[in-house]
Amino acid sequence: MLRNQKKLAPPSDDKRWRIVEATMRRHGYDSNALIEVLHTVQESFGYLEEDSLRYVAAALSVPLSRVYSVATFYHFFNLKPQGEHSCVVCMGTACYIKGSGAIVEEIGKEFGIAPGQTTPDNKVSLLSARCLGSCGLAPAAVLDGSVAGKLQPQQVIERIREWTK
Amino acid sequence: MINEELNRIAEHEHEEDQKYEHHICVCMETACIASRSDQVKDALTQAVAESGSRCKVKGVGCMGLCSAGPLVKLEPEGVMYQNVTPEDATEIVQKLGDSPVSRLECNTNTPFFKRQTKIVLENSGNLDPERIEDYIAADGYLALNNVLTTMSSSETIAQISKSGLRGRGGAGFPVGLKWSTVAKSSGNRKFVICNADEGDPGAFMDRSVLEGDPHAVLEGMTIAAYAVGANQGYIYVRAEYPLAVERVKTAIRQSKKLGLLGENICGTTFSFNIDIRLGAGAFVCGEETALIASIEGRAGQPRPRPPYPAEYGLWGCPTLINNVESYANIAPILRKGADWFASIGTEKSKGTKVFALTGQIVNTGLIEVPMGITLREIIFDIGGGIPDGKKFKAVQTGGPGGGCIPEEYLDVAVEYESLVKLGSFMGSGGMIVMDETSDMVEIAKYFMEFCMTESCGKCVPCRVGTAQIHNLLDKVTKREATVDDLVMLERLCDTLRNTSLCGLGQGAPNPVVSTMRYFRHEYEARLQEAHDETAFLSH
Numbered sequence: 001m002l003r004n005q006k007k008l009a010p011p012s013d014d015k016r017w018r019i020v021e022a023t024m025r026r027h028g029y030d031s032n033a034l035i036e037v038l039h040t041v042q043e044s045f046g047y048l049e050e051d052s053l054r055y056v057a058a059a060l061s062v063p064l065s066r067v068y069s070v071a072t073f074y075h076f077f078n079l080k081p082q083g084e085h086s087c088v089v090c091m092g093t094a095c096y097i098k099g100s101g102a103i104v105e106e107i108g109k110e111f112g113i114a115p116g117q118t119t120p121d122n123k124v125s126l127l128s129a130r131c132l133g134s135c136g137l138a139p140a141a142v143l144d145g146s147v148a149g150k151l152q153p154q155q156v157i158e159r160i161r162e163w164t165k
Numbered sequence: 166m167i168n169e170e171l172n173r174i175a176e177h178e179h180e181e182d183q184k185y186e187h188h189i190c191v192c193m194e195t196a197c198i199a200s201r202s203d204q205v206k207d208a209l210t211q212a213v214a215e216s217g218s219r220c221k222v223k224g225v226g227c228m229g230l231c232s233a234g235p236l237v238k239l240e241p242e243g244v245m246y247q248n249v250t251p252e253d254a255t256e257i258v259q260k261l262g263d264s265p266v267s268r269l270e271c272n273t274n275t276p277f278f279k280r281q282t283k284i285v286l287e288n289s290g291n292l293d294p295e296r297i298e299d300y301i302a303a304d305g306y307l308a309l310n311n312v313l314t315t316m317s318s319s320e321t322i323a324q325i326s327k328s329g330l331r332g333r334g335g336a337g338f339p340v341g342l343k344w345s346t347v348a349k350s351s352g353n354r355k356f357v358i359c360n361a362d363e364g365d366p367g368a369f370m371d372r373s374v375l376e377g378d379p380h381a382v383l384e385g386m387t388i389a390a391y392a393v394g395a396n397q398g399y400i401y402v403r404a405e406y407p408l409a410v411e412r413v414k415t416a417i418r419q420s421k422k423l424g425l426l427g428e429n430i431c432g433t434t435f436s437f438n439i440d441i442r443l444g445a446g447a448f449v450c451g452e453e454t455a456l457i458a459s460i461e462g463r464a465g466q467p468r469p470r471p472p473y474p475a476e477y478g479l480w481g482c483p484t485l486i487n488n489v490e491s492y493a494n495i496a497p498i499l500r501k502g503a504d505w506f507a508s509i510g511t512e513k514s515k516g517t518k519v520f521a522l523t524g525q526i527v528n529t530g531l532i533e534v535p536m537g538i539t540l541r542e543i544i545f546d547i548g549g550g551i552p553d554g555k556k557f558k559a560v561q562t563g564g565p566g567g568g569c570i571p572e573e574y575l576d577v578a579v580e581y582e583s584l585v586k587l588g589s590f591m592g593s594g595g596m597i598v599m600d601e602t603s604d605m606v607e608i609a610k611y612f613m614e615f616c617m618t619e620s621c622g623k624c625v626p627c628r629v630g631t632a633q634i635h636n637l638l639d640k641v642t643k644r645e646a647t648v649d650d651l652v653m654l655e656r657l658c659d660t661l662r663n664t665s666l667c668g669l670g671q672g673a674p675n676p677v678v679s680t681m682r683y684f685r686h687e688y689e690a691r692l693q694e695a696h697d698e699t700a701f702l703s704h
Contacts, residue, residue, distance in 0.1 A: 032461050032462040034462035034463075035442070035462050036442070036462075038445075039404065039443055069464050070462070070463065070464055073447065073464035073465065073621075074444075074445030074446055074447050074464075074465070075445070075447065076404050076405075076444075076445035076446035077445060077446075092367050093367035093523075093524070093561065093595070093597045093611070093612075094366070094367045094523035094524050094529075094597055096611055097524055097525065097599060097603060097608075098525075129405065130364065130366055130405075130448065130615070131364070131365070131366035131367060131368070131369075131405075132195075132405065133195065133363065133368070133369035133372040133405070133406060134195055134199060134231075134369070135231075135367050135369055135529065136196045136230075136231025136232045136369075136523065136529045136531075137199055137200070137231065137232070137234075138523060138524075138529070140199070146199070147195060147196075147199035149196070149199050
């Protein structure tokens with residue numbers, strides 16, 4: 001336990017590491033808290049950098065291989081930086097049968113990105129979700145964090161055009 | 166916290182309510198907020214302040230008809246408004262006590278509202294999920310107080326067993342039996358887990374319950390913990406539901422403050438804590454052993470059962486896992502009696518079931534119906550049928566592990582057993598309606614693609630089988646498949662179902678098997694053409 005609680009220096013003096021450290025402290029640097037800690041890292045930095053994974057592994061005394069296995073197993077974690085803006089198109093069943101496929105297709109045609117990709121200028125990331133639970137508004141998408149429903153492909157494209165200006 | 170204190174809070178709430186002539190309830194759930202209900206609420210609050218009328222504006226849980234949101238309800242008038250915009254606020258407030266604003270009115274005298282029976286959703290749409298006082302005023306925490314002060318653990322379990330409640334996560338295991346197994350398991354440490362990893366696409370029942378009535382889930386979990394002898398609980402909820410997470414956090418904080426959670430609950434020696442664990446977007450974590458692995462901070466891979474979590478669960482300790490809706494049923498059962506609950510539903514499936522009714526249907530939203538109702542009543546009476554004059558084709562229940570049910574079986578009563586007989590599954594409650602334009606092979610492929618991507622990769626049948634089935638379905642849709650491919654498809658489905666480690670792999674073939682059973686001609690039509698083309702080319 002003593003070794004676990006030894007203070008490890010974060011990869012940089014970025015203030016956001018304090019939030020991550022607070023989460024680890026709250027869980028007593030317990031290795032069981034790995035997923036919770038990765039959530040905090042992603043919330044603070046937007047994605048999981050290799051340095052972050054190494055630091056979390058050392059701080060929680062978890063082999064780096066396990067940290068990497070967890071980070072890659074769960075879809076929610078991103079290992080690459082995301083664009084400035086994000087468009088998450090719901091591909092749940094209700095949205096699928098109401099035409100969310102067409103939205104993704106049109107975005108692909110217009111901006112040349114598929115789900116999981118970011119535009120070369122790093123402005124927009126396109127992602128797909130399994131289900132947003134907003135099936136009453138199908139087809140739905142999350143545009144920069146807020147849910148929008150009953151969408152036509154054109155509406156989404158116009159939003160993205162504004163972002164890429 | 167004792168009974169008198171709960172009563173005092175409830176009385177105070179009722180007195181406060183008396184001070185207002187009108188209550189305006191605005192839905193504040195994810196779907197309605199996406200349609201700007203938060204702005205509607207602000208506008209209404211401002212309009213009320215300007216008019217000086219004795220009216221209270223409050224945010225409430227889901228009122229059901231999500232596709233017509235934002236929804237606003239007036240009490241005591243019982244008027245409901247749909248598609249309300251912030252610009253309508255002044256008019257709504259001006260017309261209070263007068264005739265309602267007719268252009269916004271939503272007719273509640275329809276089967277959608279009249280044919281439902283609400284137990285789990287009894288408070289949803291009526292009380293403010295962010296205020297524990299609202300819940301207490303609606304008889305909340307009475308059951309917990311009563312159980313802790315007057316009933317033993319075995320008496321509590323006996324009541325739940327008597328009610329006939331079965332697990333609402335899909336498989337329908339008797340809840341009382343599960344509780345008594347955990348209670349009998351030896352061990353100093355036991356855990357209670359609430360499975361809120363609602364991963365089925367097209368399902369949002371658990372999200373709505375957590376967002377609309379979080380205290381009902383906390384109360385159910387605390388009673389369960391007392392019954393099985395646990396002191397620590399976890400709610401495992403999807404990270405994709407940020408609002409639900411916030412509401413639950415608020416609810417936990419409030420109930421701790423009132424001594425309804427934490428140390429010495431209700432002044433007794435019983436202590437119980439609840440922590441939230443966030444999922445991270447892995448469908449397989451809905452499986453109980455995978456969920457446990459995830460709470461332990463590992464990749465969510467299931468393990469063979471037995472031993473079941475009831476004996477060997479979280480960190481090797483006896484663990485009770487129930488779904489959100491199962492817990493939400495507990496307090497009403499103990500408050501109104503097991504016999505009352507058992508009088509609703511059918512012989513083997515008691516009580517009600519919440520469904521998320523979506524897809525190509527007029528009334529999209531959240532409904533709660535008694536078990537035993539027919540699919541036809543749900544789709545054509547409550548759901549209002551298929552829009553745009555199109556014809557019904559199939560209804561999909563049970564998520565990616567469920568099946569598609571065609572028109573000729575719509576008169577079957579909704580029960581755990583009857584749906585399995587039809588090649589589907591009750592599942593957690595997603596019900597997706599498809600019209601004549603839906604391509605059933607594409608639908609089967611869609612679900613297989615889902616299972617293929619979500620397979621955790623631990624067991625071979627699921628990891629390899631889902632990919633192979635997906636390839637075969639792809640061949641069918643491209644008109645490249647032969648009759649032999651269909652035979653292979655059926656054999657693979659059989660292998661997957663019988664040899665996969667967990668429910669994901671075992672259920673994955675269901676959409677394919679059920680569409681091949683009821684819509685075989687759609688598969689064959691593509692083969693036929695494939696044949697013709699080869700015949701033509703060989704000439």
